[in-house]
Amino acid sequence: VRGATINLAGMSFLVADPSQPSSAVIQGIFRGFGVSRIIEARTTKDAMEVMIDQKIDLLLCEPRLPRHGGLAFIRSIRRNPENPFRTIPILVITGDTRTCVIKEARDSGVNMVVAKPTSPTVLYERLTWVAFHPRKYVDSSRYFGPDRRFKIEGLPDGSEHRASDAAATPVGDSGPVLSQSDIDNLLQAAGSGIAK
């Protein structure tokens, strides 16, 4: 998939971002990629109205979307079995990259989280990833969305390497993370903790 291309012609993307400048940047990037139709929404109400009477191929949503929040909006799409867009690819774009926000986004059923400020390269890679690595949808009483369990299988294709990328070793390429003595020590420590 390295250097793979995607064809976004004929597609409609919905950009739901309360910030006009931020939305303009994202729309500019999507236009450059050849997306045929980009619709913008500033509130969950606007976004909902668009999704009632128009066909959308991808939703890009900001968690700060007023009034109910972008993640609540995503949950309302994913958890409604009657919603025809239930399995639409959804990207969340946010400048707030605290772990609690990322976890909440993941658990609301998004396909991918993109950090702001973003760039054409990053967005293209995320879209390529979604196209080339579709994940099965999990339908449980508490969650509907793409399978949240996926392993690191190397760096995204075409991504530029950083020094810190060395940590992203593909699963299966190395031996066990813990040696037997590490496990023994952990068990021993846990046992002594319980004894106290």
Place this chain on the structure above:
Amino acid sequence: MMKDVTAAPEEDVDFGERFARLALRPGGPSRQVAIQRAQTELARLKPELSRLIATGCRDLEAALLMAKRDDQDRAHHIKQAYAISESLRDVAGSLGFSFVGLIASNLCTIFEAVSTGGLPYPRDIIGCHLQALQLAQANVRQDGIAAELQEVAAGLTKTMRLLKSAAASAPVVTDPSDDHVR
């Protein structure tokens, strides 16, 4: 007759599968061309958004000055500064205004830490960022970080590193997911 592609979705369309199927059609521009075109689009937007960034910088400066002077209504001014910082952080970096992006990003980190109780209001560090912001406004139309600002940027980055380690060692008194400032 051609099918109306903007019409409401049919009941049986699997949009997850549809996106992958359409995206993998042959005939799209190469990755390099698509990214280049997107960069051209951003360059086209730059003059207009540069003006918004300049206005944002002025508003942020005013909010920080008010937060410094007005002890009684500081929470309100911090909230305002936080919102402007978020907006600047989201856009400045994408357009290549790295110095403004750095200041805005640092301020967001500080305000987040303050709002969660992980940090007392760091008046001096905010003051450094205010001064840096005043320098940035003189250089707001330049791409990247101007040579004369490199040292300031390195200083701000180092200050933030120290602040983060101080915040990490300090006890957090409130729930980290609870955001009081916004």
